Amino acid sequence: MSVLALAGGVGGAKLANGLAAILPPGDLTIAVNTGDDFTHLGLTICPDIDSVTYALAGRNDVQRGWGVADESWSFMDALRTLGGEDWFNLGDRDLATHVLRTNLLRTASLSAVTADLAARLGIQQAIVPMSDDPVRSIIVTDRGDLAFQDYFVRYQCSPRFHAIRFEGAEQARPAAAILAAFDDPSLEAVILCPSNPILSIAPILSVPGIRERIVARSIPCIALSPFIAGQAIKGPAAKIMAELGLPITPATIAQQYEGLIDGLVIDSADGDGLRDHGPAILATDILMRDPADQQRLAQQLLSFARRLRPTGS
Amino acid sequence: MSVLALAGGVGGAKLANGLAAILPPGDLTIAVNTGDDFTHLGLTICPDIDSVTYALAGRNDVQRGWGVADESWSFMDALRTLGGEDWFNLGDRDLATHVLRTNLLRTASLSAVTADLAARLGIQQAIVPMSDDPVRSIIVTDRGDLAFQDYFVRYQCSPRFHAIRFEGAEQARPAAAILAAFDDPSLEAVILCPSNPILSIAPILSVPGIRERIVARSIPCIALSPFIAGQAIKGPAAKIMAELGLPITPATIAQQYEGLIDGLVIDSADGDGLRDHGPAILATDILMRDPADQQRLAQQLLSFARRLRPTGS
Numbered sequence: 001m002s003v004l005a006l007a008g009g010v011g012g013a014k015l016a017n018g019l020a021a022i023l024p025p026g027d028l029t030i031a032v033n034t035g036d037d038f039t040h041l042g043l044t045i046c047p048d049i050d051s052v053t054y055a056l057a058g059r060n061d062v063q064r065g066w067g068v069a070d071e072s073w074s075f076m077d078a079l080r081t082l083g084g085e086d087w088f089n090l091g092d093r094d095l096a097t098h099v100l101r102t103n104l105l106r107t108a109s110l111s112a113v114t115a116d117l118a119a120r121l122g123i124q125q126a127i128v129p130m131s132d133d134p135v136r137s138i139i140v141t142d143r144g145d146l147a148f149q150d151y152f153v154r155y156q157c158s159p160r161f162h163a164i165r166f167e168g169a170e171q172a173r174p175a176a177a178i179l180a181a182f183d184d185p186s187l188e189a190v191i192l193c194p195s196n197p198i199l200s201i202a203p204i205l206s207v208p209g210i211r212e213r214i215v216a217r218s219i220p221c222i223a224l225s226p227f228i229a230g231q232a233i234k235g236p237a238a239k240i241m242a243e244l245g246l247p248i249t250p251a252t253i254a255q256q257y258e259g260l261i262d263g264l265v266i267d268s269a270d271g272d273g274l275r276d277h278g279p280a281i282l283a284t285d286i287l288m289r290d291p292a293d294q295q296r297l298a299q300q301l302l303s304f305a306r307r308l309r310p311t312g313s
Numbered sequence: 314m315s316v317l318a319l320a321g322g323v324g325g326a327k328l329a330n331g332l333a334a335i336l337p338p339g340d341l342t343i344a345v346n347t348g349d350d351f352t353h354l355g356l357t358i359c360p361d362i363d364s365v366t367y368a369l370a371g372r373n374d375v376q377r378g379w380g381v382a383d384e385s386w387s388f389m390d391a392l393r394t395l396g397g398e399d400w401f402n403l404g405d406r407d408l409a410t411h412v413l414r415t416n417l418l419r420t421a422s423l424s425a426v427t428a429d430l431a432a433r434l435g436i437q438q439a440i441v442p443m444s445d446d447p448v449r450s451i452i453v454t455d456r457g458d459l460a461f462q463d464y465f466v467r468y469q470c471s472p473r474f475h476a477i478r479f480e481g482a483e484q485a486r487p488a489a490a491i492l493a494a495f496d497d498p499s500l501e502a503v504i505l506c507p508s509n510p511i512l513s514i515a516p517i518l519s520v521p522g523i524r525e526r527i528v529a530r531s532i533p534c535i536a537l538s539p540f541i542a543g544q545a546i547k548g549p550a551a552k553i554m555a556e557l558g559l560p561i562t563p564a565t566i567a568q569q570y571e572g573l574i575d576g577l578v579i580d581s582a583d584g585d586g587l588r589d590h591g592p593a594i595l596a597t598d599i600l601m602r603d604p605a606d607q608q609r610l611a612q613q614l615l616s617f618a619r620r621l622r623p624t625g626s
Contacts, residue, residue, distance in 0.1 A: 041412050041413065041416050042412065042415055042416035042419065043412065068391065070387075071387070072385055072387040072405065074383075074384070074385040074387070074404075074405035074406050075388070075405045075406065075408050075409050075412075076409075077406065078381065078405070078406035078407075078408070078409035078410070079409040079412075079413070081409075081433075081434070082409055082410065082413055082430065082433045082434065083433045084409060084412075084413050091387075092385065092387035092388045092391070092405040092408075093387045093388065093390065093391035094391075095388050095391075095405075095408065095412075096388050096389075096391035096392040096394075096395055096397060097391070097395065099354050099355065099356065099388075099392075099397075099408075099412075100354065100392070100395055100397050102355055103354050103355035106355065117395065120394075120395045120396045121394070121395065
């Protein structure tokens with residue numbers, strides 16, 4: 001059963017890791033948000049690609065929730081001494097990824113470099129940037145238009161969120177490996193990982209062709225809610241939804257993905273109030289505390305997808 | 314008494330630090346070898362500029378003899394995991410300098426960036442690259458022509474040294490601050506620091522105009538021997554001299570700097586056999602174990618220079 005998963009940050013990385021554990025490596029393609037990517041101190045930084053890569057390599061820091069395990073911070077300390085910009089934390093180990101990537105990007109595409117770095121860490125699954133063309137998420141706030149990392153890290157999401165736009169999206173093409181995944185006759189499900197639908201999944205869907213391909217294929221597309229009992233599992237999703245006047249409920253997720261998804265996996269705490277309209281619902285324990293949770297949820301998701309498969313396909 | 318010091322690596326940094334301790338900050342210009350500079354993993358690395366800068370900032374590692382004190386090596390560890398080139402050690406703290414410099418060089422000259430980074434560390438003396446134009450030391454060996462860091466670090470100076478050439482030197486101009494130091498009427502001495510005359514001082518002298526300006530000015534030029542009792546104080550100088558058939562003596566230094574220097578400071582252990590011909594000799598304890606040694610030697614050097622000053626100048 002080949003699967004294409006669309007993933008953003010940490011929630012995406014967790015489910016991707018679960019899918020990677022239960023699928024043959026060649027059967028999983030993970031299309032990752034690059035709207036958060038930016039150039040900092042001359043280095044090309046791809047936070048979501050790194051979250052997925054570190055998770056699949058088993059090198060992610062579980063406690064901190066981002067970056068590499070066993071990290072140290074001497075670089076940042078020296079950078080501060082030199083009066084360098086220190087609002088974005090770069091761990092000493094993490095820096096090896098950024099330096100290598102920036103150097104490799106001089107002569108290769110982001111797809112090729114991402115695949116290369118993943119392979120160096122022993123990852124056999126396909127981790128693919130949503131596009132090799134630059135697409136940059138810009139957050140429209142009460143303090144003006146902010147580059148994603150300015151909004152997310154520098155200002156810690158404190159400006160009021162009005163809207164998001166994706167600079168460069170109109171001219172961007174999906175990465176070749178994503179198109180290849182759509183063209184693969186063995187593709188049986190598209191998964192929207194439990195990442196922030198507005199900040200993490202919407203940028204992927206903004207690349208012309210990706211949404212259209214999901215809709216065009218007669219295979220189920222399933223989303224996972226990033227909400228449990230009126231709260232966001234992680235990150236600023238609850239704050240953003242509140243600022244948009246949207247409730248923190250599965251219905252909001254169903255609305256964000258309207259016309260796109262066939263199934264929605266929600267937490268048991270959120271009941272089954274959507275059963276009568278909209279996507280099919282699977283209610284289960286969606287909190288991924290550890291790899292066992294990730295694998296259980298991935299397994300439930302794939303069974304759910306199989307049940308949703310149109311007859312005869 | 315304004316002084317222009319030509320400096321290479323660690324020996325140069327030590328004497329420069331001694332001169333910095335006893336001269337008013339505005340009276341010292343340190344022209345530093347950039348023949349060792351190279352691009353590694355996309356980062357611009359200037360080993361000799363950093364040695365001088367770290368020494369004057371009091372941040373150099375005294376035990377190791379290079380790099381920053383209190384260094385850590387997580388970046389190198391992660392780089393090895395990623396299969397990156399690991400023959401050149403980059404400490405986590407040191408990396409902050411390379412990343413900042415590389416980024417600043419996009420919009421500023423090496424002179425400006427070097428001055429900027431030195432100022433950020435509180436250094437008031439002028440640390441100046443020999444040129445803002447790229448000059449690269451190439452070592453001609455029995456294993457072919459090698460880029461300096463390949464010879465020096467990757468192959469640990471093991472290939473047999475035949476000659477050195479300075480790629481780009483013909484088109485290079487001295488950095489503006491070096492020309493300004495020569496033009497300054499208060500300049501009273503040019504010091505060739507106890508750096509390797511072939512690897513560290515010769516590249517500086519290869520920049521058209523620098524040697525000519527030293528010779529043209531009627532102020533003493535004084536060199537310090539990097540040898541004591543038939544041994545090089547540090548580095549591969551003894552091996553190179555042996556491969557060139559040159560004895561490890563003050564006479565060899567005098568010969569390397571023939572036509573250029575008025576005085577040579579040698580170790581007391583090397584006697585005074587040169588007194589009757591060639592440069593004036595000052596024999597003293599030239600080993601710089603600590604800052605007190607550096608300052609004592611700098612003071613003796615300046616007194617020596619004053620004695621050599623042509624009458625009436």
